[in-house]
Amino acid sequence: MLEIQNVTKVFGGILALTGVSLKVGEGSFVGLIGPNGSGKTTLFNVVSGAFPPSKGNVIFNGQAISGMPPNHICRQGIARTFQIPQPIKSLTVAENVMLGTIFGSQQIGTACGLDRAREEALQWLDFVGLKLDPESYPDRMTAGDLRKLEMARAIATRPKVLLADEVLSGLNRDELKDASGILQKARDELGLTIIWVEHVMHVLMKLVERVVVLNYGMLIADGDPASVSKDERVIEAYLGRH
Amino acid sequence: MVEQIIMALLNGILLGGVLALLAFGLNLIFGVVKIIHMAYGQFVMLGFYFIYFFYTAWHIPLLLSMAMGIVAMGLIGILVQLVIINPLLKAPRLNQLLALASLIIVVENLAQVIWGADYRGIPLTMPIIQFGEIFIRSSFLIAFIGAILTLGLLYLFLNRTYLGLGIRAVAQDLEMAKGVGINPNVIYYLTQATGGALTGLVAAFFIPIYTVHPHFGASFTLMAFVIVVFGGMGNLLGGFASAFIIGIATSVTAVLSSKEIADILALVLFIGMMMIRPQGLFGTES
Numbered sequence: 001m002l003e004i005q006n007v008t009k010v011f012g013g014i015l016a017l018t019g020v021s022l023k024v025g026e027g028s029f030v031g032l033i034g035p036n037g038s039g040k041t042t043l044f045n046v047v048s049g050a051f052p053p054s055k056g057n058v059i060f061n062g063q064a065i066s067g068m069p070p071n072h073i074c075r076q077g078i079a080r081t082f083q084i085p086q087p088i089k090s091l092t093v094a095e096n097v098m099l100g101t102i103f104g105s106q107q108i109g110t111a112c113g114l115d116r117a118r119e120e121a122l123q124w125l126d127f128v129g130l131k132l133d134p135e136s137y138p139d140r141m142t143a144g145d146l147r148k149l150e151m152a153r154a155i156a157t158r159p160k161v162l163l164a165d166e167v168l169s170g171l172n173r174d175e176l177k178d179a180s181g182i183l184q185k186a187r188d189e190l191g192l193t194i195i196w197v198e199h200v201m202h203v204l205m206k207l208v209e210r211v212v213v214l215n216y217g218m219l220i221a222d223g224d225p226a227s228v229s230k231d232e233r234v235i236e237a238y239l240g241r242h
Numbered sequence: 243m244v245e246q247i248i249m250a251l252l253n254g255i256l257l258g259g260v261l262a263l264l265a266f267g268l269n270l271i272f273g274v275v276k277i278i279h280m281a282y283g284q285f286v287m288l289g290f291y292f293i294y295f296f297y298t299a300w301h302i303p304l305l306l307s308m309a310m311g312i313v314a315m316g317l318i319g320i321l322v323q324l325v326i327i328n329p330l331l332k333a334p335r336l337n338q339l340l341a342l343a344s345l346i347i348v349v350e351n352l353a354q355v356i357w358g359a360d361y362r363g364i365p366l367t368m369p370i371i372q373f374g375e376i377f378i379r380s381s382f383l384i385a386f387i388g389a390i391l392t393l394g395l396l397y398l399f400l401n402r403t404y405l406g407l408g409i410r411a412v413a414q415d416l417e418m419a420k421g422v423g424i425n426p427n428v429i430y431y432l433t434q435a436t437g438g439a440l441t442g443l444v445a446a447f448f449i450p451i452y453t454v455h456p457h458f459g460a461s462f463t464l465m466a467f468v469i470v471v472f473g474g475m476g477n478l479l480g481g482f483a484s485a486f487i488i489g490i491a492t493s494v495t496a497v498l499s500s501k502e503i504a505d506i507l508a509l510v511l512f513i514g515m516m517m518i519r520p521q522g523l524f525g526t527e528s
Contacts, residue, residue: 070421086415090410114402
């Protein structure tokens with residue numbers, strides 16, 4: 001359903017992505033890994049429309065989406081979470097999620113008022129297990145709760161594909177379990193296709209069914225977790241030549 | 243003397259309400275579109291002329307002329323976004339400032355060409371309300387009540403409607419807002435239309451109070467700018483509070499000394515704030 005075709009992204013003279021091609025089928029759960037600076041977030045930025053690719057195409061459900069603005073791509077059904085969760089601090093927890101319900105792919109609340117959107121937003125807060133007062137302001141939240149809010153907002157846009165960018169970074173052991181559990185649940189219960197960038201390898205490898213590895217902006221491995229973790233080039237990329 | 247000061251105080255509060263409305267528009271545009279609308283006061287002048295024109299040239303009833311003036315200024319707001327700001331959204335801030343500052347020259351000279359340099363106004367006699375020794379002009383009172391009601395409606399709009407949520411999201415985090423599917427262009431146009439319509443509304447409130455001339459807007463641009471920066475740029479509550487502080491301070495000073503000293507005082511207050519709290523009264527340091 002999502003096809004990345006030969007995507008190259010150049011910043012100044014630096015090749016952030018070099019001819020990356022990737023096909024992701026509906027309902028799959030893909031881990032995207034690679035050392036720092038290997039181009040994972042750049043790839044997310046290209047797919048979500050933060051910037052267009054220098055070369056290549058992104059095809060979603062048979063339609064070329066590369067070059068479209070991010071709000072358009074979100075409405076087509078591709079949502080993302082950001083590496084550093086960024087709630088709107090002057091909006092309540094519920095209102096933050098309502099942004100997703102209202103402006104996402106379903107546009108709930110644009111015609112029938114905010115009550116319906118609020119109801120729906122509360123359901124997503126429940127879905128991610130965020131047990132805060134929905135009418136409180138997100139200025140003093142724990143890292144784990146911020147992640148949950150971030151994921152609730154992304155899922156509230158009712159995407160078909162979720163790009164999860166390092167949802168585990170900075171979390172403690174219990175929070176790790178919660179956050180990764182939300183991705184699993186989103187896949188299993190909502191049928192979302194998930195591409196997940198992560199550095200916390202031991203959690204990722206247990207959950208995903210396929211791992212794609214980037215190094216220096218190039219795709220160097222693609223397969224099931226067991227075989228990728230044994231791949232020579234992947235070990236070399238992470239540990240250096242020995 | 244005491245009555246005079248009380249009257250000045252009341253007039254300051256009443257005028258502060260209208261200034262708060264003007265500051266709100268300038269603040270909203272700055273907060274959402276991230277540009278400083280240098281010609282905001284000149285738009286009040288333009289709105290004034292529109293209403294004057296509809297009323298005197300087309301003989302449209304005054305209230306309807308005012309409504310048309312508000313709509314016309316809303317459309318002008320959209321036009322400004324389309325023609326001036328959209329092409330400069332990614333330009334350096336200085337270019338944006340210069341473009342909007344040049345709009346002052348364009349608008350003022352356009353007014354001079356169309357309506358001439360004479361003072362124009364719609365003669366209206368509004369009753370004066372008396373409480374003992376205190377006299378209040380009903381035109382001030384109407385403007386104040388209208389401004390406060392409008393601010394209340396704007397508050398509800400920003401907090402209770404989905405477009406309001408969208409405006410607040412774009413104001414705070416554009417990237418995130420786009421990420422949840424908000425089209426920033428729609429929000430920009432909406433903000434400019436609202437900001438423009440507010441200048442039309444302020445002009446309507448000013449009709450029974452002032453006469454208009456091509457340079458009528460300059461003092462209001464300065465006043466709105468002083469109020470907004472004094473309260474903290476982009477901070478709507480700060481703008482509201484400082485509109486009354488500046489309004490009362492200038493009005494009382496004008497009675498105690500002169501109008502010129504009052505203007506000086508406003509700027510002294512402003513400079514003092516910049517020296518003590520550069521982020522403004524309610525602003526947060528960044």
